[in-house]
Amino acid sequence: MITVKKPLRDEELYFVFAGENCFAFFYLLSGTGDKPVWAVSGQYKPLAANVDDFDSYDHALRFIMAHAPVQ
Numbered sequence: 098m099i100t101v102k103k104p105l106r107d108e109e110l111y112f113v114f115a116g117e118n119c120f121a122f123f124y125l126l127s128g129t130g131d132k133p134v135w136a137v138s139g140q141y142k143p144l145a146a147n148v149d150d151f152d153s154y155d156h157a158l159r160f161i162m163a164h165a166p167v168q
Contacts, residue, residue, distance in 0.1 A: 099165055101158065115166050123157045137161060
């Protein structure tokens with residue numbers, strides 16, 4: 098089962114777990130202007146080459162889910 102946890106109430110920082118293993122996290126890098134920028138990282142290496150690839154929470158999460166480890 099995949100779960101998303103937001104440990105800090107005042108931060109747009111989300112951790113993605115497969116079972117009990119955290120395999121990725123993503124956060125709002127820049128929220129100024131018309132276009133927010135979300136950054137995505139994996140447990141050992143970045144999942145994405147560019148931090149500006151994701152313009153929404155949903156877009157970032159869909160990308161992470163496409164790279165989720167098979168349970």
